[in-house]
Amino acid sequence: MKLEVKNLSYQYTKKGRKILKDFSLTVENTERVGLAAPSGYGKTTLCKLLSGYLEPDQGEILLDGKPISSYGGYCPVQMIWQQPEFALNPRLRVKEAIREGDQIEERILRELGIEEDWMNRFPAELSGGELQRFSIARALGKRTRFLLADEITTMLDLITQSQIWHFLLKEAEKRKIGLIVVSHDSELLDRVCTRIIPLEEEKGEQSGQAPS
Amino acid sequence: MEKETVLKIEHMNIVFTQYDRGMHQTELPVIRNLDVEVRRGEVVAVVGSSGSGKSLLAHGVMGVLPYNARMGGDIQYLGEKLTKERIEKLRGKEIVMVPQSISSLNPLMKIGPQIRKGKKDPASQEKLKAIFRRYDLEEKTEELYPFELSGGMNRRVLISTAVMEEPRLVIADEPTPGLDKKTAKRAMEHFRNLADMGAAVLVITHDLELALETVDRIAVFYGGTTIEEARAEDFQREENLRHPYTKALWRAMPRHGFQYIEGSQPYVKNLPKGCIFSPRCSQCQEACRGEIPYREVRGGKVEIR
Numbered sequence: 001m002k003l004e005v006k007n008l009s010y011q012y013t014k015k016g017r018k019i020l021k022d023f024s025l026t027v028e029n030t031e032r033v034g035l036a037a038p039s040g041y042g043k044t045t046l047c048k049l050l051s052g053y054l055e056p057d058q059g060e061i062l063l064d065g066k067p068i069s070s071y072g073g074y075c076p077v078q079m080i081w082q083q084p085e086f087a088l089n090p091r092l093r094v095k096e097a098i099r100e101g102d103q104i105e106e107r108i109l110r111e112l113g114i115e116e117d118w119m120n121r122f123p124a125e126l127s128g129g130e131l132q133r134f135s136i137a138r139a140l141g142k143r144t145r146f147l148l149a150d151e152i153t154t155m156l157d158l159i160t161q162s163q164i165w166h167f168l169l170k171e172a173e174k175r176k177i178g179l180i181v182v183s184h185d186s187e188l189l190d191r192v193c194t195r196i197i198p199l200e201e202e203k204g205e206q207s208g209q210a211p212s
Numbered sequence: 213m214e215k216e217t218v219l220k221i222e223h224m225n226i227v228f229t230q231y232d233r234g235m236h237q238t239e240l241p242v243i244r245n246l247d248v249e250v251r252r253g254e255v256v257a258v259v260g261s262s263g264s265g266k267s268l269l270a271h272g273v274m275g276v277l278p279y280n281a282r283m284g285g286d287i288q289y290l291g292e293k294l295t296k297e298r299i300e301k302l303r304g305k306e307i308v309m310v311p312q313s314i315s316s317l318n319p320l321m322k323i324g325p326q327i328r329k330g331k332k333d334p335a336s337q338e339k340l341k342a343i344f345r346r347y348d349l350e351e352k353t354e355e356l357y358p359f360e361l362s363g364g365m366n367r368r369v370l371i372s373t374a375v376m377e378e379p380r381l382v383i384a385d386e387p388t389p390g391l392d393k394k395t396a397k398r399a400m401e402h403f404r405n406l407a408d409m410g411a412a413v414l415v416i417t418h419d420l421e422l423a424l425e426t427v428d429r430i431a432v433f434y435g436g437t438t439i440e441e442a443r444a445e446d447f448q449r450e451e452n453l454r455h456p457y458t459k460a461l462w463r464a465m466p467r468h469g470f471q472y473i474e475g476s477q478p479y480v481k482n483l484p485k486g487c488i489f490s491p492r493c494s495q496c497q498e499a500c501r502g503e504i505p506y507r508e509v510r511g512g513k514v515e516i517r
């Protein structure tokens with residue numbers, strides 16, 4: 001299975017800057033691709049486009065040759081967000097949040113180190129690291145083919161970070177899930193990715209920002 | 213001469229009350245025994261496992277714990293007890309906090325007025341402009357709302373809110389995730405400058421690597437306890453570290469092998485006896501399950517038998 005991005009362009013407002021311009025990328029489901037780019041480049045916007053939360057202005061996103069928007073129901077490209085506190089409904093207990101996913105296996109919760117006792121809590125009653133495990137679990141539904149990891153472990157301690165990545169790599173390998181990993185931590189990318197694409201400023205048109 | 217101690221926390225503990233079933237309440241001791249000290253001109257990092265109570269420490273000091281939390285222990289600010297009345301007067305002025313979540317920003321208020329706290333005088337305006345320049349934020353950011361900015365930009369906005377005042381104590385709760393290396397480093401250097409100008413800075417962070425470049429001392433938390441206090445230079449070599457957990461943390465750094473250990477931090481409802489790390493520790497011995505003193509070892513402090 002292949003995820004293809006062809007000449008993607010996107011801007012939030014008509015007059016605003018182009019966040020992405022003519023962006024292309026092809027990822028196989030056996031690959032783990034790292035994207036490294038400076039803050040404000042548009043990495044999160046790219047992830048939102050790929051997982052169907054936003055529609056591109058120009059260009060196409062194809063999964064197995066078919067546009068991603070033509071997949072009705074569950075989107076096979078799932079995104080894990082940088083800030084779990086925004087990604088989980090504050091009015092639902094986290095066990096309900098897990099049910100939003102696609103038939104999440106018990107095993108996944110266990111392997112992510114989720115405690116039985118946390119399940120009954122509301123998001124505000126868990127720490128950032130605990131919450132992130134739920135949003136990772138939720139994205140690992142049965143029909144997930146590609147996973148977009150947008151800075152998913154920056155709020156975790158090093159041991160937990162390593163633990164979660166070891167789990168994700170094993171899971172992705174086993175289920176043939178392709179990974180796109182966004183991170184500022186180049187050493188982390190070196191560790192987890194099969195290929196790294198450094199994104200440079202001029203492509204994202206970082207206009208008007210003072211050079212340091 | 214020993215520099216003046218700005219913040220001293222001893223035996224801090226925080227207990228949450230939860231409704232279990234019906235009217236029945238249970239207590240969760242999330243922080244059991246935290247000790248941290250920050251002196252003038254010093255940057256101290258607090259690192260440790262996720263959910264070990266690092267953010268609660270900050271909230272406890274600032275007096276913004278949720279209604280169902282109770283705090284015990286002793287917090288001293290400039291040699292005097294930091295009471296509820298005192299922190300209410302000082303916070304936002306002498307004592308400032310950079311919160312962890314960008315959801316702390318008011319979503320309905322433009323960035324500029326939000327950082328200036330509504331002040332419109334030329335001095336505040338000028339100061340804000342200077343801060344924006346320092347953090348690479350465009351001037352027009354002032355007129356935007358938080359949702360219009362990227363994660364990394366909002367992060368820089370949060371840091372800006374703290375430096376609008378001239379604080380004597382800065383508590384930064386995870387100030388750098390989502391920032392690229394360069395910006396993150398600059399943010400840390402800025403905390404360093406604040407300290408060099410005489411403030412005391414406590415940075416709560418996961419980014420051990422980044423912290424090591426700028427801070428003086430590091431306090432390591434695990435399961436709501438301080439298990440080690442080390443100098444930044446102790447982290448150059450694994451042998452210099454004292455506690456097995458700190459060593460495991462060192463080995464989990466991507467450059468030092470990216471190793472992990474099985475299991476997770478013990479849940480507050482079923483804590484082990486003695487050393488809190490003992491269930492995951494490969495060097496655990498019988499004595500580790502008894503009473504463990506917090507003592508000085510090689511210029512640092514460690515909770516070890």
